[in-house]
Amino acid sequence: MRKLLNTLYVTNPDSYLKKDGENLVISVEQKEVGRLPIHNLESVICFGFMGASPGAMELCTSRNVGLAFVSPYGKFLGRVSGWVSGNVLLRKRQYLLSDEEAAATRIAINCVLGKLLNCRSVLQRFGRDYPDMTSPTLKENLQRLTEGVRLLKESPPVTLNELRGREGILSKYYFDCFEDLILSQDPTFMFEFRSRRPPLNRVNALLSFIYTMIAVDCASALESVGLDPQVGFLHRARPGRMSLALDLMEEFRPYIGDRFVLSLINNRVVSTDDFMVKENGAVILTDTARKTVLAAWQRRKAEEVMHGYLNERIPLGLLPYAQAMLLARHLRGDIDGYPPFLMR
Structure with a gap:
């Protein structure tokens, strides 16, 4: 490694x-x-x-x-980026599978399963750590999420559109109780719902900011193993979009992104005054707050985690590289399927 x-x-x-x-x-x-x-x-x-x-x-x-x-x-x-590195045959295989609906769906299902299983783990961990604060809504949505994951495994979708539809419903169950995970009593840190382009509250501003950092790391990791970050499986190719990087980051959103944002709020690393509200309603971090968040982010990336598939401890910041390497192995035919990273 x-x-x-x-x-x-x-x-x-x-x-x-x-x-x-x-x-x-x-x-x-x-x-x-x-x-x-x-x-x-x-x-x-x-x-x-x-x-x-x-x-x-x-x-x-x-x-x-x-x-x-x-x-x-x-x-x-x-x-x-400079000269494209890696084996050209690997990229040709990537492009071929991306254009085949059935093959792309099989890879995309594992990316989505990784995300949803990690979403479930986030809710389960909160329930174990704060049993007295676990609301009926969280328990109900956790059960819905668990059942949805079971059905996704037992009756996998055959098209990408079906997969996206089922993923959207299950993700909504997760975000519908995301506010329960915020321990701060400050009303300005209410979540309500997921909003992007622009983020309309402080929690969404943090989520969007960290998701951007993860996406950049995923794109770099994919290039380092010879894959094209713009040609994805779940996210289809679109000019200017890092589709494969967005595929790869799905499993990291709950574990790396959401848990980090919750720690910033619950541990009072950020406060109400660390944000600005623009005329169009967009909420953004101040310059000083951005530096604080990035310093905490860099410390978080240095922490070691156990990678279940590789069976070794690695810095959290190397998870995108590890998963890019496993995806490349799958595309080359070295392993049967793409194994997403699952939090413990």
Whole structure:
């Protein structure tokens, strides 16, 4: 298993990246404010629009360091990648299976099962830890989710549209009781419902922000094993969309994303004042809060977890790489099916 290196988060929107030998240099208004050796980095995520020099881009791509750009408020803007790595036959197999409805559905079912089983585990863990705070709604929806997962295993859908429909219903059961998992008594952290583009409350703002971070990590992991992040199975190919990265991140949303967001709120790492409400109702993190969240996110990625299929402990930040590697093995025919990551 590869070593987990550092992720550089460039949070100042006025920052510009350039190359100096084997170092990435961060400058603001043409003044150097920091530099890091490229060999210490796993990826670079820039929150802003100033960009990077061609030399800095070449340095990142030649050293397999992911370079992604997001808006100051966490909206994914784009990634820089160099020569496509890996076996061309692997990518040809990926494209072939993506175009075959039955084959794509079989892979997509495992991605969805991983997500739903992890959603169920999140609810079950809350029920064990806080039995006196478990509402009838949570218990009922947990039972619905359990039954839905059983039916998905016993009577799997034969088309992607059927799978998406069943996944949407079961995901709604999960999010309908998501507010029960929030221990904060602050009314500004009410969840109500999942909203995107834009997020309309503080909880959704955190979820969307962290989901973007996970998606970027998944895209980098897929490229590192030679797969095309844009050609998916559950999410169909669409110009500008990282469809396979979105497939891969499904199983990580509850375990990595949702639990991390809940910990930020329940442990009071973030507060009401860490958010701004724009004129269109969109809720976004302040600059200071974004740095706080990213620091906690980097610490979380360094924590080790047990990978059930690989039977070894690995840093949480390497889970996308481990799953990308397993997906590549399945596409090559080395293993019978794609085994999603399941939380314990």
